[in-house]
Amino acid sequence: MEYLVMLPGPTNVPNRVMNAMLAPVINHRSEDFRVLYRSIIEKTQKLFQTQSDVILLSSSGTGAVESSVVNLIRKGDKVVIPVNGEFSTRLADLIDSWGGQSIRIESPYGENPSYDEFEEVFDEHKDIKALYVVYNETSTGTTIRYMDKLGDLCGRKNAFYIADSVSILGGDELPVDKWNIDICVTASQKAIAAPPGVSPISVSPKAKKYIQENPAPILYFNLKRYFKYYSEHFETPFTPALPLCYAYDEALNLIFEEGLENRIKRHRKCADAFYEGLGAMGLTPYAKPDARSNVVIAVNYLEGVDDKKFRDLLSNEFKVLVAGGFGNLKGRVFRIGSMGEVNKYHVVRTLSAIESAFRMMGIDVPSGSINKAISKLN
C-alpha cells in the first residue's frame, strides 16, 4: 500500500526516480561509473549554485554533517552555533564530544536568535574557527532568514561558515557561493525527493585547503580521500550505494526540468497554503512568524488531542504520513514535510485527512480550510 508521504524526509519519491534504482549493476571502478558520478557532481554544483568541490557520501545527512565536523574541527577550536532545536543541539553536542568548544547562541524552540547576537559573540571572541548553522531546524519547523548576512560576517571575521541544509536544500533559497558558505550539507531524501542513503556536500577552496593540510583521523568520512579519488579518477574512495546514486541523479534531472526557481516558488506556495489551511482549522504553527519554514510545518496540537491516536488515524484510514514531535515536543506538535514533490494535490489531501481525523476524534474544527489553502496556490 502506497502512502502519501508528508514526512520531513523521506518524502514521496517520483516513479522515475524509484525506477532509476533498477539500472544494471556496474563496476564502480570503471568508465560507466565515472560518467554517472561526473553527471551527479556537475548537477549538484548547479543545485548548490557553487563552483566548489562537491562530494556525494553514501550515508544519511547526519553522516555528511558529521563529516563537516570531523574534517574541520580540532581540539579546542571555538565554534559558534545557534541552538534552538533537536538537530542544532545534537550538532553542538557532536562538536563538543569531538573536542571542539561550542559557543551556543541559545534561543527558545520555535524562535531564532537575532542577527545582532552573532555580531556580539564574534566581537567577544577573537579566535572563532567556524560558525555552524542549521539552516532549517526540522524538529521545530524554523528557518533562519539571514544566512547571507551570517556569510558576510564569517567572511569579515575569517571564520569557516558551515550550513547544515539537510532538510531544506532544493526547497528554498540557497546560493552557496553567493552566501559565502564554506561547507554546505544536504541529503537525498528531503527536498530533493530521492530515496534516503546518499548525501551531497560542497567544500569551498578555503575549507578544502584546510582539510587537505590537516587530515582527519577517520576514514569513511575523510573528505581528503574523496578529493583525491575524484581528482585522480572521478571515483569515490569507497564503494558507493549505486542504486541510490542512480536515483539521486534522476531526481536532479527532475529538478532542472522544473527549474530550481520554480521549485522554490512551489515550495513557498505550498507552505503558505498549509499555514493558511491549518490556520482556518484553528491550528497554530509552532514556529514564530518570522521563523516559519517553507519545508517543514510544525503544528501545535489542539488541547486534548492524542498524538498517537491522531497520527494512527491519518496513517491507517487515510494513508497519509505526518511526523510526530521530537524530544520535549513529543505529543505537543505534529510535523508536515512540505517538500520535494509537494503539490496542490498533496496539500489538499493532507488537509482533508487532518480535518476528517479531527472530526473522527470528536473535535469539531471549522470548515473552509481547503478553499483557503487553494486560494494560496493559484
Added chain:
Amino acid sequence: MEYLVMLPGPTNVPNRVMNAMLAPVINHRSEDFRVLYRSIIEKTQKLFQTQSDVILLSSSGTGAVESSVVNLIRKGDKVVIPVNGEFSTRLADLIDSWGGQSIRIESPYGENPSYDEFEEVFDEHKDIKALYVVYNETSTGTTIRYMDKLGDLCGRKNAFYIADSVSILGGDELPVDKWNIDICVTASQKAIAAPPGVSPISVSPKAKKYIQENPAPILYFNLKRYFKYYSEHFETPFTPALPLCYAYDEALNLIFEEGLENRIKRHRKCADAFYEGLGAMGLTPYAKPDARSNVVIAVNYLEGVDDKKFRDLLSNEFKVLVAGGFGNLKGRVFRIGSMGEVNKYHVVRTLSAIESAFRMMGIDVPSGSINKAISKLN
C-alpha cells in the same frame, strides 16, 4: 546493457532483490519500519550464527569496519593485526591514525602468517586490547583458515576479537559465536548479493558492555546509539537507506531458501572450478595454495598481457566484469569475484570470455579449461 558482474563486489543482484527496492516509501519511525528492521536483524543473526546484537549501518563495508575501530579502540591501545594486503594495511593505518598502536604481523602479499606468530606476539605483549583480522583479503584473494584458533587465543588472552568479513560472509564458513568473534563486519554487496550501501555488524555482549561504558566521540557510527534505538524502539538512530534495507532483507530470504550450508558448498565448488579452469589455461593464482580464497580469485597475468586492454575486451566485447589489481598489484593481477549468486553458468561464461579475450590478444592459451572447470562442479 546488463553485465555479468564477476567483481569482488558489487556482484550480480537477483531480480527479486533489485525489485524489492521499489517497495513504497514508509516512515522509518513507524511500525512498518520496525517490522522490516526486526526481520532484518533476526535473519542477520541467523546468517552470522550469533546470539549477539546485530546492527545494520547505512554505509559501505569500510564504514562498518571503521565503526568497529572508533567504538572499541582508545588512545594507546595495543591492537594486533596481520597485514598482507591493501585492506589489512588500510585497517592497520586507521587503527594508528585513530590513536591505537597497531602491532602488525606482516607477511608477503598472497601468503598468511602462521598461527604460531600470533601466539608469539600475544606472549610478548601482555596488554593487548584487541586482535583485528581481515578474514578474506580482497586485494590478494587470500583467506585465513585458522580463524577459530585465533578466537580461542583471544578468549585465553582476554582480548577483543574483530573479524573484517566484508568480502566473505555468506560465501564461506563463519560461525561468529562458535569462533568467539566479538565484532563481525560484512557488507551487503559481496557474498550476500544485495546492492551496495548497507553493512551489518554483530557485537558480542562483552564488546557491547565496553562500548556502552566508553562512548565514542563520534555520531553516525556510534554503536551505543544504535543499541539504544533498537532496544527502545526497534529503530535506527538515523534515517536508514530504506530501499537498500528492503533489498538486503530479500537477499537474506534467498540465502535461507537455498540454505547457508548449500550456499557455502556452492561457493567452494565454483572457486575450485575457477582455479581448475584457469590452471588449464596456464594461469596461476596469486595466492599461495593454503591461503586461496573461495570468494575472490586473484590471477597472475601472463607475461606481456596489458591489464587495461584485457579487461576492456572482457567488458566491451563479452560484457563480463572482472576487477584489476590494487596498489602494487595494479597491472600484475586480475581478480574474479566468485561470490553471491555465482553458479555454473557464471563460471563457464567467465572462463570462456577470458579464453577468447586472450586469443583475441594473440595469446594462444591451451584449450580444455571449461571441461576441466565443469568437472569440479558436478
